Amino acid sequence: MNGNNPDIACLKARAKNIRRHVLRMAERVGQGYVGQGLGIADLLAALYFHELRYDAKRLDWPERDRFVLSIGHYSIGLYAALAEAGVIPIEELDTYGADGSRLEMSGSEFTPGFEMTGGSLGHGLGQAVGMALGLRLDARDARVFCLLSDGELHEGATWEAAMAGAHYRLDHLFAFIDCNNQVADGPTAQVMNIEPLQLKWQAFGWDTQRINGNRIEDITDAIARAKTARNQPHAIILDTLMGKGVTMFENREKQHFIRVEAREWELARKQLEASL
Amino acid sequence: MRTGVTANLLATDPSSAAKTVAAPFGQALVAAAEREPRIVGLTADLGKYTDMHVFAQRFPQRFFQIGMAEQNLVGIAAGLARAGWIPFASTYCVFATRRAYDFIAIGCALGQANVKIIAGLPGLTTGYGGTHQGIEDLALMRSIPNLVVIDPCDATEIAQVIPMIAAYRGPVYMRLLRGQAPVTLDPASYRFELGKAxxxxxxxxxxxxxxxxxxxxxxxxxxxxxxxxxxxxxxxxxxxxxxxxxxxxxxxxxxxxxxxxxxxxxxxxxxxxxxxxxxxxxxxxxxxxxxxxxxxxxxxxxxxxxxxxxxxxxxxxxxxxxxxxx
CATH class of the missing domain: 3.40.50.920 (Rossmann fold)
Incomplete structure (x- = not known):
């Protein structure tokens, strides 16, 4: 892990496995945040199988990089990545959303591999700034990777944290903003416009890039480039497709929370297997 | 009826106590931080007004100015706690509880993050009216699970509470009497115990x-x-x-x-x-x-x-x- 030259074919295979896990979880309950889980799988593969330094057997290792999931409803994707990484048993994925399960529909810090409780949107980046300050004060090399969503940028607290990250020159802090242009009430651009995003993050003092968030090689390249920028935190804006990898979800009228008919799952699995 | 004029925000509490102590919180935090190297301090542009400046002057490397952003103050404190530090975050009651409530409840209390929120101007200790008077903060904080809530009465108690909550592992909300704080209790005989009347x-x-x-x-x-x-x-x-x-x-x-x-x-x-x-x-x-x-x-x-x-x-x-x- 964390070699200089990512094995893109291997990472693509990991991303596909993460997507398989996402479908497995959602099929059990017949619904869920499938679109988000599929859309963010490429980033999670790039992080968990290339960039992040962590020990699946020792989650409290002090030198670990922190992955901070600010958007609790994306937990389906993180559970899938953690299962693929050996942090939680793959069979446990079948408990997603079930009563008493550790794998809640909107995840929390009580699940192994979660650094904080996201889901009340706007909390993640501030806590990531705090973690980054704390790690620097301890003179550790660990870095903090925070995943936000485009809709979460409606929350003012995110921008308070953005100011602080730049003020304290946290160049070991990386924010990924998943732009799938979908919030609960409709397209983000219609509900409350957040553009021009790159200019906003730049104006807040962040080293900023905007990439196709469903191309693994673009993600690993962007992280590599970001690491060369000193004295600034890094924003990587990911344009992603909800439901990526399953054509019928990609083309379906966009929904924040997808309901899928029982007969559709077999087709969904077939489409995923047929995808690149 | 008593009459007068609104005093400025650094005015002392008009307690009847004959004796006062200056900045007991700031002094106690410095004393605790001399022994406990994991203590850090933060404020939302109210360092001088919450006695946090005493800590900031003594431990500049362990102090973080967050600016006027209370949600961020509490969020960053929670992140520092998760990185193993013991953050003391100061602002006024009104801003901590009304503006940052969700960040205290979910960011700190839910997972018992080791954050100490120090909240100045409790109740009627300022003449500034509804914007600054923290008249309902205890009701708000008391209803949050896992949160310890403390309302000290004087400088003697504040001096004892600070090392106690620094040693306690979990989230705490403490009301602050800042500036010239009254001395009501005898430091020789009074012993604060967490959770004890x-x-x-x-x-x-x-x-x-x-x-x-x-x-x-x-x-x-x-x-x-x-x-x-x-x-x-x-x-x-x-x-x-x-x-x-x-x-x-x-x-x-x-x-x-x-x-x-x-x-x-x-x-x-x-x-x-x-x-x-x-x-x-x-x-x-x-x-x-x-x-x-x-x-x-x-x-x-x-x-x-x-x-x-x-x-x-x-x-x-x-x-x-x-x-x-x-």
């Missing part, structure tokens, strides 16, 4: 259960009542949560006329905790609640406001006498 004075005719700076006035009240031959106990409850039910019940079993006195609205704070406790236990008492009524307070001079809203010693004496005579 202290019987400061005994008496069988009535009992005053008080929190925060109202304890000084409760003691003054008991003294005045004694001069009239009325013997009143004073139970000081600085930890509002966890609430010392046993101490309240032990008192309520033998003294049936109880006055609560709090620097807070009379709903959801100390009076509510006492009423819940005796009701749950099925104990019948007569209860008179002294505190701010269900209203926002106006701005003005503190002696005038405290009299207008019933927080002065005279009003506690009146409440106790009416109860005893009833």
């Amino acid at each position: 202290k019987l400061l004075r005994d008496g069988a005719d009535a009992a005053i259960i008080s929190a925060g700076l109202m304890t000084g006035r409760a003691l003054d009240t008991a003294q005045q009542l004694a001069e009239d031959g009325i013997h009143a106990a004073v139970l000081h409850v600085s930890t509002l949560k966890p609430f010392d039910r046993e101490a309240v019940l032990a008192l309520a079993r033998r003294v049936k006329k109880i006055v609560t006195a709090e620097n807070h609205v009379v709903t959801g704070g100390l009076a509510g905790a006492v009423a819940d406790t005796v009701a749950d236990a099925g104990i019948s008492i007569r209860l008179k609640r002294v505190g701010i009524p269900d209203c926002f307070c106006e701005s003005g001079s503190l002696p005038c406001l405290q009299q207008r809203y019933g927080l002065d010693t005279e009003n506690i004496v009146l409440a106790a006498k009416r109860l005893v005579e009833s």
Whole structure:
């Protein structure tokens, strides 16, 4: 892990496995945040199988990089990545959303591999700034990777944290903003416009890039480039497709929370297997 | 009626205490941080106004200025706690509780992050009106699971609370008396214990259960009542949560006329905790609640406001006498 030259074919295979896990979880309950889980799988593969330094057997290792999931409803994707990484048993994925399960529909810090409780949107980046300050004060090399969503940028607290990250020159802090242009009430651009995003993050003092968030090689390249920028935190804006990898979800009228008919799952699995 | 003018925000508390101590929180935090290297301090542009500047001057590397962003103040503190630090984050009660509530509840309390929130200007300790007077913060904080809530009465207690909450692992909300803080309790004999109420004075005719700076006035009240031959106990409850039910019940079993006195609205704070406790236990008492009524307070001079809203010693004496005579 964390070699200089990512094995893109291997990472693509990991991303596909993460997507398989996402479908497995959602099929059990017949619904869920499938679109988000599929859309963010490429980033999670790039992080968990290339960039992040962590020990699946020792989650409290002090030198670990922190992955901070600010958007609790994306937990389906993180559970899938953690299962693929050996942090939680793959069979446990079948408990997603079930009563008493550790794998809640909107995840929390009580699940192994979660650094904080996201889901009340706007909390993640501030806590990531705090973690980054704390790690620097301890003179550790660990870095903090925070995943936000485009809709979460409606929350003012995110921008308070953005100011602080730049003020304290946290160049070991990386924010990924998943732009799938979908919030609960409709397209983000219609509900409350957040553009021009790159200019906003730049104006807040962040080293900023905007990439196709469903191309693994673009993600690993962007992280590599970001690491060369000193004295600034890094924003990587990911344009992603909800439901990526399953054509019928990609083309379906966009929904924040997808309901899928029982007969559709077999087709969904077939489409995923047929995808690149 | 007392009259005056609104004092500036660095004005001292108009306590009747003859003796005061400067910046007891700042001094205590520095003393604790000399022994505990994991303590860090943060503020939201209110360092000088919450005595955090004392810590910032002594430990500049362990101090973080966050600017006027209370959600971010609490969020960053939670992140520091998750990185193994012991953050003390200071602002005013009103901003911490009204503006950053979700960040305290979910960012800190849910997972028991080791964050200490230090909140200045509790109740009527500023003449600035509704924007600055933290009159309902205890009700808000007391209803959050996992959160310890403390309302110290004076400089002596603040000096003892700080090392105690630094050693306690979990989220704490502490009301702050800043600047020249009154000395009500004797440092030689008083011992703060987390979650324990202290019987400061005994008496069988009535009992005053008080929190925060109202304890000084409760003691003054008991003294005045004694001069009239009325013997009143004073139970000081600085930890509002966890609430010392046993101490309240032990008192309520033998003294049936109880006055609560709090620097807070009379709903959801100390009076509510006492009423819940005796009701749950099925104990019948007569209860008179002294505190701010269900209203926002106006701005003005503190002696005038405290009299207008019933927080002065005279009003506690009146409440106790009416109860005893009833």
